[in-house]
Amino acid sequence: xxxxxxxxxxxxxxxxxxxxxxxxxxxxxxxxxxxxxxxxxxxxxxxxxxxxxxxxxxxxxxxxxxxxxxxxxxxxxxxxxxxxxxxxxxxxxxxxxxxxxxxxxxxxxxxxxxxxxxxxxxxxxxxxxxxxxxxxxxxxxxxxxxxxxxxxxxxxxxxxxxxxxxxxxxxxxxxxxxxxxxxxxxxxxxxxxxxxxxxxxxxxxxxxxxxxxxxxxxxxxxxxxxxx
Amino acid sequence: xxxxxxxxxxxxxxxxxxxxxxxxxxxxxxxxxxxxxxxxxxxxxxxxxxxxxxxxxxxxxxxxxxxxxxxxxxxxxxxxxxxxxxxxxxxxxxxxxxxxxxxxxxxxxxxxxxxxxxxxxxxxxxxxxxxxxxxxxxxxxxxxxxxxxxxxxxxxxxxxxxxxxxxxxxxxxxxxxxxxxxxxxxxxxxxxxxxxxxxxxxxxxxxxxxxxxxxxxxxxxxxxxxxxxxxxxxxxxxxxxxxxxxxxxxxxxxxxxxxxxxxxxxxxxxxxxxxxxxxxxxxxxxxxxxxxxxxxxxxxxxxxxxxxxxxxxxxxxxxxxxxxxxxxxxxxxxxxxxxxxxxxxxxxxxxxxxxxxxxxxxxxxxxxxxxxxxxxxxxxxxxxxxxxxxxxxxxxxxxxxxxxxxxxxxxxxxxxxxxxxxxxxxxxxxxxxxxxxxxxxxxxxxxxxxxxxxxxxxxxxxxxxxxxxxxxxxxxxxxxxxxxxxxxxxxxxxxxxxxxxxxxxxxxxxxxxxxxxxxxxxxxxxxxxxxxxxxxxxxxxxxxxxxxxxxxxxxxxxxxxxxxxxxxxxxxxxxxxxxxxxxxxxxxxxxxxxxxxxxxxxxxxxxxxxxxxxxxxxxxxxxxxxxxxxxxxxxxxxxxxxxxxxxxxxxxxxxxxxxxxxxxxxxxxxxxxxxxxxxxxxxxxxxxxxxxxxxxxxxxxxxxxxxxxxxxxxxxxxxxxxxxxxxxxxxxxxxxxxxxxxxxxxxxxxxxxxxxxxxxxx
Numbered sequence: 001x002x003x004x005x006x007x008x009x010x011x012x013x014x015x016x017x018x019x020x021x022x023x024x025x026x027x028x029x030x031x032x033x034x035x036x037x038x039x040x041x042x043x044x045x046x047x048x049x050x051x052x053x054x055x056x057x058x059x060x061x062x063x064x065x066x067x068x069x070x071x072x073x074x075x076x077x078x079x080x081x082x083x084x085x086x087x088x089x090x091x092x093x094x095x096x097x098x099x100x101x102x103x104x105x106x107x108x109x110x111x112x113x114x115x116x117x118x119x120x121x122x123x124x125x126x127x128x129x130x131x132x133x134x135x136x137x138x139x140x141x142x143x144x145x146x147x148x149x150x151x152x153x154x155x156x157x158x159x160x161x162x163x164x165x166x167x168x169x170x171x172x173x174x175x176x177x178x179x180x181x182x183x184x185x186x187x188x189x190x191x192x193x194x195x196x197x198x199x200x201x202x203x204x205x206x207x208x209x210x211x212x213x214x215x216x217x218x219x220x221x222x223x224x225x226x227x228x
Numbered sequence: 229x230x231x232x233x234x235x236x237x238x239x240x241x242x243x244x245x246x247x248x249x250x251x252x253x254x255x256x257x258x259x260x261x262x263x264x265x266x267x268x269x270x271x272x273x274x275x276x277x278x279x280x281x282x283x284x285x286x287x288x289x290x291x292x293x294x295x296x297x298x299x300x301x302x303x304x305x306x307x308x309x310x311x312x313x314x315x316x317x318x319x320x321x322x323x324x325x326x327x328x329x330x331x332x333x334x335x336x337x338x339x340x341x342x343x344x345x346x347x348x349x350x351x352x353x354x355x356x357x358x359x360x361x362x363x364x365x366x367x368x369x370x371x372x373x374x375x376x377x378x379x380x381x382x383x384x385x386x387x388x389x390x391x392x393x394x395x396x397x398x399x400x401x402x403x404x405x406x407x408x409x410x411x412x413x414x415x416x417x418x419x420x421x422x423x424x425x426x427x428x429x430x431x432x433x434x435x436x437x438x439x440x441x442x443x444x445x446x447x448x449x450x451x452x453x454x455x456x457x458x459x460x461x462x463x464x465x466x467x468x469x470x471x472x473x474x475x476x477x478x479x480x481x482x483x484x485x486x487x488x489x490x491x492x493x494x495x496x497x498x499x500x501x502x503x504x505x506x507x508x509x510x511x512x513x514x515x516x517x518x519x520x521x522x523x524x525x526x527x528x529x530x531x532x533x534x535x536x537x538x539x540x541x542x543x544x545x546x547x548x549x550x551x552x553x554x555x556x557x558x559x560x561x562x563x564x565x566x567x568x569x570x571x572x573x574x575x576x577x578x579x580x581x582x583x584x585x586x587x588x589x590x591x592x593x594x595x596x597x598x599x600x601x602x603x604x605x606x607x608x609x610x611x612x613x614x615x616x617x618x619x620x621x622x623x624x625x626x627x628x629x630x631x632x633x634x635x636x637x638x639x640x641x642x643x644x645x646x647x648x649x650x651x652x653x654x655x656x657x658x659x660x661x662x663x664x665x666x667x668x669x670x671x672x673x674x675x676x677x678x679x680x681x682x683x684x685x686x687x688x689x690x691x692x693x694x695x696x697x698x699x700x701x702x703x704x705x706x707x708x709x710x711x712x713x714x715x716x717x718x719x720x721x722x723x724x725x726x727x728x729x730x731x732x733x734x735x736x737x738x739x740x741x742x743x744x745x746x747x748x749x750x751x752x753x754x755x756x757x758x759x760x761x762x763x764x765x766x767x768x769x770x771x772x773x774x775x776x777x778x779x780x781x782x783x784x785x786x787x788x789x790x791x792x793x794x795x796x797x798x799x800x801x802x803x804x805x806x807x808x809x810x811x812x813x814x815x816x817x818x819x820x821x822x823x824x825x826x827x828x829x830x831x832x833x834x835x836x837x838x839x840x841x842x843x844x845x846x847x848x849x850x851x852x853x854x855x856x857x858x859x860x861x862x863x864x865x866x867x868x869x870x871x872x873x874x875x876x877x878x879x880x881x882x883x884x885x886x887x888x889x890x891x892x893x894x895x896x897x898x899x900x901x902x903x904x905x906x907x908x909x910x911x912x913x914x915x916x917x918x919x920x921x922x923x924x925x926x927x928x929x930x931x932x933x934x935x936x937x938x939x940x941x942x943x944x945x946x947x948x949x950x951x952x953x954x955x956x957x958x959x960x961x962x963x964x965x966x967x968x969x970x971x972x973x974x975x976x977x978x979x980x981x982x983x984x985x986x987x988x989x990x
Contacts, residue, residue, distance in 0.1 A: 016667040019683070032564075034564075142386075
């Protein structure tokens, strides 16, 4: 199994994501944003960072990077795409996921440990999470407040696209509407979340809960095979 | 109406900050008078910031050698061997005056500058630490500075993806008009791949890559960093550089790729004094010269004068020296990372830095004269009238430097100390920094030392930064020694072995004998401590002229120590771990409350003094801590420093969410025992069955080792017993407890609210 980790100029969690993919048992390849194909990868991760400096608006320039056409094609074929933090922002800017990430209501960059409830355990990204378990992992962003108009939020909830919510005593760190930390597209093969599962993939670093997300992704590839 | 006398404009060299003596020395070295461009180049290179002209003679006395030192002072950063074929590059640097003038950009470019120093060694930056010092946060100007600096540090560090894993945040009135922003960076590299800042081969090419060159930061080194502060400081804003962290990130990645592919002969970042500094230092270290063609320098502004191009401090630029045959590969790497690159010069054999523009020679100066052969200035040194040296070891403490006479409840004092902005939780600041990027952070900013594991090995690096300005006000040598001792102790409590020291010396105007004495004494204290603890000093930075109309800052030797833990399984954390573990105090408590946070709250007797330091005891403590960690004896270990024993124990309790029930023998005054900050002590916890093993180890090293009581419950309780306590209790009568008994939740609340309370957010 091979997972492509896209490297935009300004990505800074690319090597972290690749490290976590390897811990989860798959091969990881860093793919430069100017490339136009995914090098035969079975899944794609858009990592955290500040793609193109987050100038203009987080993710606004990255959506035009050449690699994004290949990412969109992969998603259209039903292939798995995971966007973490800045990668989530890029996916919303590219229209592959609904919603926008607004500035944190604290108006500050926030790096803290949060706890996530897993709203859906039947997705390719969460099936490895035991029932009832909340996931502890860090956030590190200035623009992570999930936002959609109320009516669209209702539809998002009704179609089961809310996958992760901030929970527990740590609370909602950024003012996201309805505590939303991560969502999928309607088809369920594209997922984005603001917290960093790759930073919570080893007990030594404070938590290995995030590895469950990476492992779910890798196991989904093994059972489903690469998309046609 | 009066007619103004015609005033002769001051000579150019004076306007550039050079003295008449310095002009004479320049003329002597050139054998002729310099022209205006040459004078501008000398003015930045002979600034205090670049030439260390007042401090060089002192710095030469520092111990810099060690078996594991691979690069020492004089390079862009120190490099020390780590093991497993790896080395660690590290350095601390100041950006004080720029941050006072423009806090966001000043701090951001401070981070950018030190990152480039590490990258210039060929190392990948893996950690940042920020030591910030401000005036008391009760005025809006200070809050604006704090906000701007914290945003600037985070804005740059977060974007480039280097975790901030430690630092210091200190509020003290002496920093009101002159805040300190000292940033430390740590990088990792293969030990056989150190990049050198030298241009050894005539015929090789000098390539400038990264951002383009503009008018920002003109005269940063000479105007801003090398003069006292006054009311006109705001006019210096154009001298502050502007940072672009995105360009900084691309520069790091491109540079590391160039180094990894072995394309470079020499490499230097463009920081203070810009192209003039990079060209002359590369040539001087290589024993060569360099011919710079100004027309080739990529610019972002029209109509720049030659001197502006030569001394611009535009950020995110590097000067690489490359063999002509490897040039195409270098340019291709820069193109891929989207960085402008251009051949701006040629390495020559004649030893001169020559500046040409369109074929016309504009300047010719020996590289040596600009760099290693710059002027040195002898300074007068004299101690101030009033000082408080430390008591001699074993000296009896003063009778009334204790709590009872002040009629204070020790529990209230403990809460007040935990809620003090110099002690309480740093989370208000540190949550604004990315501490976890890189997936190596084992312990970050909330601990006294940052811990980073190294992927693919069993090792971890442990980093801390500390200072003792309050003590240094009374005794600068002691303050500097204490800072080294505390910093090394913070590394040792984790079980790690200190490898090297970096230092940032922040002092006043060296032309004032008392200020120079403070610097000289601090360097002496630094040297003594480094020698006694056996840790080489591998580099650092000097920041002088930290004065304003409000006065001079407290003498501040900011120390950074990097250590290695050979096996991360032996890492000891500071948090209490399990009910029933025994709390143990290692080391002897000594007298002296001056310089402590307790003194800030309660004052000290007029005759009281700072605590004394016995370096042999300090070293013995570190040895006990390391051996105990290696034998897996320790459940937790935490150094005793700001706020004393009671605060150290409270922190271990808060972090571990476990109380303790302790008996503390009071031989000295209770305040000294509970809140005194005498050095060479640590609070550890052990399993009861391993207590005797620890006691044997400590007594073998002649380190005092006392059981205080068990970990457990949700309250922190100290019962004061012994001569000091009972005797005092009889005298003081009723109303003051002989006991401290507080709920952990109350302590935690005080500790958490320390910064939000003073920085205006509840």
